[in-house]
Every structure is written in structure tokens, then in C-alpha cells.
Amino acid sequence: LPNWVGDVAMATPALRTLRKHLPEARIVGIARPYLTSLLDGTNWLDEILPWEHKGRGRIGRTWQLAAKLRQERLDLMILLRASLSAGLLARMSGAKQVLGYGRRGLNWLISNPVQPLHSGRGSLPVSAVDDYLHLIGSLGYQTASRQLELATTTKNEQAADGVWQRLGLPPSEQVMLLNTGGAYGEAKHWPTEYCVSLALRAADEFDLTTLVLCGPQERAHAAAIASAANHPRVKSLADEDVRDRKSTRLN
DSSP: OOSSHHHHHHTHHHHHHHHHHOTTSOOEEEEOGGGTTTTTTOOSOSEEEEOOOSSTTHHHHHHHHHHHHHHHTOSEEEOSSOOHHHHHHHHHTTOSEEEEEOOTTOGGGOSEEEOOSOOSTTSOOOOHHHHHHHHHHTTTOOOSOOOOOOOOOHHHHHHHHHHHHHHTOOOGGGEEEEEOOOTTOGGGOOOHHHHHHHHHHHHHHHOOEEEEEOOGGGHHHHHHHHHHHOOTTEEESTTHHHHOGGGGGGO
């Protein structure tokens, strides 16, 4: 699976297509540990194996995962991210075939290389959704739906109910969720003053309550927005990890 939350979400049409065309297959996902719960509630994967391919101990973790994958006797490994580490793991897994884009010199690790839709700065940009569907399409599996899809579990919904009660939020149709950035870096963060301005307009012009979402690295930013707005209809999840760790599943 891809490395980031947004990319996994954009891969969901491809995963759904795989399951539709292979209803009886055992499909095993491989994901970084913090992504393993993202697809909870969906039925596209039979199991998700965690793999942190960076940092201390990565060699040992990779060998252990490769041993598990060899036990699966894989017919096919599909690389939804074109990286050397993924390619090497695919080879170590003993999969009969490896499907992926031949980017970044990976052709020697891939038995079934696929020509990318996007190649170089001169070509037109391609949505990651179409990128993943094109890869799956090379197997003959087509779909008319590009709709992204995630699901909630009972625990997710109970956690959300707890947040609603603790923060005294109105019915959901009167709440705007504001996600101000991502873990990738400052380049994806919307300035605090813009967030405050939007939240205040939502309250004054549309009678909406704004709930500022945040991950572990964005709590200070979320708290700063709520503090600067200083409005009863602007709240944040900044303190929710202290009260109930399950509430972070909202992110």
C-alpha cells in the first residue's frame, strides 16, 4: 500500500476493484503501522501486515515480514508505491509475479512492469486515483467508479459520539470539519489567520460550528486556531488525546 493516509484513500477505488474481480482470493495488504487501521470496516483486504521500512531495526523487520509472505505462497505482489524497498521486499517474498510501475530504475525487480501514465515534467499530471486504477487495469480489471471510500467501525462511531458530547457540539449537519494540513510538512498547512477567518464566517454567516481536526503533530496549530477565534462555535480536537485516545480515530 502507499505510504501516506491520503494516498491510501486514493487507492481505495483500486482495492475495491480488485476485490470485485477476485471475490474468492486471499488479498493481503502491507502498510506502515500507522496506516493499518485506516481500512478497518472495509472488506477488500483479508489481512493487513504492518511494515515500517524506515528507521532502526528495518532490516530485521523486513526479513521477518518476508518470511511471513513466503508462507502465504503469493501468486502476485502488486506495488502501489514505486520504491526500492518495496521492490526488494517483493523479490524476497517469493511471489510468482510482481506488478508495478517501472519507475526509478525498478524494472529489474518487477516481473510485470507497467508503463506509467505520467512521465516527467513535460507530461500532463495524473490523479493518483487514476494511477492506481491504471495499474490494476493492466490485469484486465476495470471499473467505472473513481469514488473514494472509507468506512467507520462501531468503535469509531462511539469515539465520535464521545467527542460530540464532551465538546457540546450541535447535530452533525450544523458542524463544519476543518482539516488545516498534514503530517507531510509545513507546505500543506493553511495559515492560522485563514482558518480563523473561515471559522468565524461559518459561524456568523451560516450558523455553523467549526471543529478543527488535528493529528498528533498538529495539536498546537488546532489549539491556536480555536484560541484566536475566541468564539463559542469554534472548537478543536487538540486536547482529545488526553481525554480519550480513541478519539484520534477521527483523524
